[in-house]
Amino acid sequence: MAESVTELPINIEESVREAVQNVTEKPPSSIEGVAIAYLSLVIMAILPIFFGSFRSVKYLTDKKNSGEKAETMSKKDALIFPLIASCALFALYIFFQFFSKEYINLLLTGYFFFLGVLALSHLLSPIISLIVPASVPNTPYHILFTRGEQEGHSDIVNYKFTSYDVICLVISLILGAWYLLKKHWIANNLFGIAFAVNAVEMLHLNNVVTGCILLCGLFLYDIFWVFGTNVMVTVAKSFESPIKLVFPQDLLVNGFNASNFAMLGLGDIVVPGIFIALLLRFDKSLKRGSELYFRATFSAYIVGLLATILVMHVFKHAQPALLYLVPACLGTPLTVALLRGDINALFNYEDQPAVVEAPSDSKAKKSE
Numbered sequence: 001m002a003e004s005v006t007e008l009p010i011n012i013e014e015s016v017r018e019a020v021q022n023v024t025e026k027p028p029s030s031i032e033g034v035a036i037a038y039l040s041l042v043i044m045a046i047l048p049i050f051f052g053s054f055r056s057v058k059y060l061t062d063k064k065n066s067g068e069k070a071e072t073m074s075k076k077d078a079l080i081f082p083l084i085a086s087c088a089l090f091a092l093y094i095f096f097q098f099f100s101k102e103y104i105n106l107l108l109t110g111y112f113f114f115l116g117v118l119a120l121s122h123l124l125s126p127i128i129s130l131i132v133p134a135s136v137p138n139t140p141y142h143i144l145f146t147r148g149e150q151e152g153h154s155d156i157v158n159y160k161f162t163s164y165d166v167i168c169l170v171i172s173l174i175l176g177a178w179y180l181l182k183k184h185w186i187a188n189n190l191f192g193i194a195f196a197v198n199a200v201e202m203l204h205l206n207n208v209v210t211g212c213i214l215l216c217g218l219f220l221y222d223i224f225w226v227f228g229t230n231v232m233v234t235v236a237k238s239f240e241s242p243i244k245l246v247f248p249q250d251l252l253v254n255g256f257n258a259s260n261f262a263m264l265g266l267g268d269i270v271v272p273g274i275f276i277a278l279l280l281r282f283d284k285s286l287k288r289g290s291e292l293y294f295r296a297t298f299s300a301y302i303v304g305l306l307a308t309i310l311v312m313h314v315f316k317h318a319q320p321a322l323l324y325l326v327p328a329c330l331g332t333p334l335t336v337a338l339l340r341g342d343i344n345a346l347f348n349y350e351d352q353p354a355v356v357e358a359p360s361d362s363k364a365k366k367s368e
Contacts, residue, residue, distance in 0.1 A: 056274075075213055085221060116176060121172045140160065215275060244266060275297075
């Protein structure tokens with residue numbers, strides 16, 4: 001009896017130590033699982049850039065044909081964007097320190113659910129148009145809600161859509177409900193990819209100088225917040241919204257219920273992506289029948305992403321991906337332009353050249 005009593009605390013201590021170790025350690029993952037996870041992240045990163053770039057060409061063409069002007073980022077916007085991003089990031093970090101992350105994530109989940117459904121619907125629209133049988137009519141609809149009389153009225157709601165758009169919306173709502181209920185990583189990635197494709201398609205840098213300012217500013221931003229502080233890593237791990245792509249490293253061990261994730265922020269896709277899309281539009285403007293600048297920079301992006309993963313595993317520390325992506329995405333097109341003698345054309349190119357108004361007759365007479 002005495003022996004059993006003296007052995008009891010030892011057994012309890014060992015049991016507690018083993019239980020704590022099991023809780024704190026990450027789920028086991030094989031080398032193959034880790035390789036699959038990072039290969040999947042690379043594929044999920046390059047697909048939005050590739051398809052979003054070609055969609056950006058069509059988007060700009062449609063805008064020009066309709067007489068509208070696409071919204072572009074100015075040099076001033078590019079200059080202050082890293083400061084705004086820093087303030088937003090630090091504000092989220094403070095919130096997570098003083099408030100329960102469950103309530104913050106609940107609020108953000110509702111916000112991103114609404115945006116995600118719209119983004120996914122826009123992404124699915126051309127796909128649904130291809131796969132829906134021709135027997136299903138694509139009926140157009142127009143919701144118009146105006147204020148005032150016919151002559152001086154103003155539109156409050158003026159929205160056109162088709163029956164195919166309704167199908168896209170229903171599918172997106174179902175996927176959105178799955179995300180709300182389960183927060184499954186596949187649903188998260190679907191929304192994340194939709195955000196990335198739409199951003200690369202619609203966020204336009206008007207010229208290369210603006211792109212250089214933006215990428216260089218975010219290059220310093222990423223290095224500071226990852227290496228200088230723990231803010232970026234803390235927010236990324238606490239933020240349960242589709243602003244990052246994730247893939248489980250223990251997929252082969254735990255299947256679709258895996259929980260040991262590798263992650264990549266959408267900023268590491270969208271920021272280089274909108275610059276690469278600009279280069280594709282530059283290629284089209286040259287009318288040489290090639291996509292040299294786009295393909296070269298796209299390949300450099302892939303190399304930069306692989307370098308990020310390699311360095312992260314060698315040093316066992318989170319890496320600012322833009323540290324490797326920005327030099328690759330800026331150095332490649334500049335080098336190609338120098339070799340081909342296109343450096344002036346590259347820096348003079350603008351998606352939407354500024355229109356210089358000719359002086360009126362009255363101003364001309366005054367000047368005379």
